[in-house]
Amino acid sequence: MEVKFILLFIxxxxxxxxxxxxxSSFAKKLIMSEKLFQVTNIVLLICSSAGFVLTIIMGDEILTSxxxxxxxxxxxxxxxxxxxxHKSKTADEKFDEKQQSNMKDAASFSWMVVIFATFIIYAIYYAGNFSGLIFFPLLIYTAFSAYSGSLLYFYKNG
Amino acid sequence: MKLANDLRNFREKRGGISQEALANAVGVSRQTIISIEKGRFIPSAFLALKIAKFFDTSVEDIFYLIDGQNNKIRWRVKWK
Structure with missing residues (x-):
């Protein structure tokens, strides 16, 4: 429990x-950067995909550990x-129009994926194959993976 | 009808301006310019105007409509 408080504090x-x-001048130098946009989503994709796989393997232990x-x-x-x-920028400067368009597409896609995933997870839970504790980690990792993965795909190919 | 463009030709004709330089000039990411040139992304009227202004030309010189056989669709302005 102490670790959770430390992480929450961080x-x-x-x-x-x-x-x-x-x-600050540091923040102003972090201009609307294509690399920052991509790195953010790559990090999210890696972390959430790893989290999803580890949740399946470890079950409740992913929370206790x-x-x-x-x-x-x-x-x-x-x-x-x-x-x-992006904080000090106007709406037009936060993300360019392609990024905004891709984010809307990614949000729609991940919304559909999460609905489908919720059904699958519930079906497995109903069959008694894992505890309800990992519902939230599975769903959040699914949502993040679907969103960041599809956003990166649409950004490169759309 | 689809939208096509000669953006790549304009960049090359103007001293080989890079995609990144054009992107910085009009305030978008390089990926947006790449997608526009490949015909995968349709820019807004605002962005199309900014690009045309950058090249000091009209929007219609860069962006145009094509039919199913990839022929440029031309029309005459009947009234002003």
């Missing part, structure tokens, strides 16, 4: 830091950096 510090330093939070943390750091880069 998360709060990250967001506070992002808020405080959002108008705190791997769940540890896998989400790099993704959250990447998003905080993205938030820093």
């Amino acid at each position: 998360l709060v510090l990250l967001f506070l830091g992002a808020w405080v330093f959002s108008n 705190h791997i769940f939070e540890l896998l989400l943390l790099p993704a959250l750091v990447a998003f905080v950096l993205t938030g820093l880069a």
Whole structure:
């Protein structure tokens, strides 16, 4: 339990830091960057895919061993950096129109995937094959993987 | 009807401006310029105008409509 509080504390510090330093020269240098956009989503995809696989393998242990939070943390750091880069910008400068269009497509796709995944996970749970505790990790990892994976695909190929 | 463009030709005619330089000039990512040139992404009117302004030409010189046989669709402006 202490580890969860430490991780939560780190998360709060990250967001506070992002808020405080959002108008700093460092933040201003983090311009709307194609690399930042891609790296953020690659990190999210890797962390959430790994989390999904480990949840299937480890079951409840993924929560008790705190791997769940540890896998989400790099993704959250990447998003905080993205938030820093975009906070002081107008809507048009946050993401270019292709990125916005791709994000909408990715959101629609991941919404459909999550609905389907929820059904599958519930069916497996109903059959008594795993405990309800890992519902949330499975769903969040599915949502993140589907969103970031499809966003990267649409960005490159759309 | 589909939208096509000569963006790549314009870049090459103007001293070989890179995709990145054009992207920075009009405020989008390089991937957006790549997708426009490949015909995978249709820019907004705003972006098309910014690109035309960058090349100091009209939007219709860069972007145009094509029919099913890839022929340019031309029309005459009847009233002004």
